Amino acid sequence: MQIEGRNPVLEALRAGSSITTLFLQKDIKRDERIKEIIKEAQRHNVEMKQVKRYLLDKKSETGVHQGVLAEGEDRKEQDLGTLLKDNDPFIIYIREALYEHNIGAIIRTAECVGATAIILPPKIELTAQIRRASMGASEHIPIIRQSLFQAIKLAREANLKIIGIERAENSTNLYQAELKKPLMLIIGGEDRSLSKQILDKCDITVEIPMKGKINSLNMSVAAAIVMYEVFRQTNTIL
Known part of the structure; x- marks a missing residue:
């Protein structure tokens, strides 16, 4: 599972999704939304990595990562x-x-x-x-x-x-x-x-x-x- 963008990543963290790693752009401005993402990631013991933008660009599937990208396990499908x-x-x-x-x-x-x-x-x-x-x-x-x-x-x-x-x-x-x-x-x-x-x-x-x-x-x-x-x-x- 890969999730990209500030709001999608934040909502995934709030929902308790199985995110294992959070990638943040190194020079990203730590506004209120980014602070919320970091706080939620810490609350769920998610590993955080600061990386250069070109690495996020390379990993991105959407081209609109906004300096935030998360990886994890897919949710178990409900019956x-x-x-x-x-x-x-x-x-x-x-x-x-x-x-x-x-x-x-x-x-x-x-x-x-x-x-x-x-x-x-x-x-x-x-x-x-x-x-x-x-x-x-x-x-x-x-x-x-x-x-x-x-x-x-x-x-x-x-x-x-x-x-x-x-x-x-x-x-x-x-x-x-x-x-x-x-x-x-x-x-x-x-x-x-x-x-x-x-x-x-x-x-x-x-x-x-x-x-x-x-x-x-x-x-x-x-x-x-x-x-x-x-x-x-x-x-x-x-």
């Missing part, structure tokens, strides 16, 4: 069946994505709305780029890798409603749909719709109403709109 026993679970399945920053952005929003877990297909690795784009949210929410149809099977057994985001013939306007938990939300990719096989597995599909000429949204933006509608319908604080 989906166990998580589905949670009170009113809200599961997000990211079917596919071409751009890692979109996955990170969805994870960030999912953590903000209090989702139970994120599921990724087995082929998608939780990279440093995804962790960076999530701004530390990836360290606070369970992330599971499992095939879609196995996840749907387990969700059905736990009585979750299966909802797809798709502009399809029989889709329901998002703001007319009942989106109360427990539910699993399936998000498609940037350039591919959810297949008929997947749509047939959904209880309903929802579409976001639009008035412009473009008639499409970035996948992480669309996912955020739907997740916050679930949040609005489920919570009374708005």
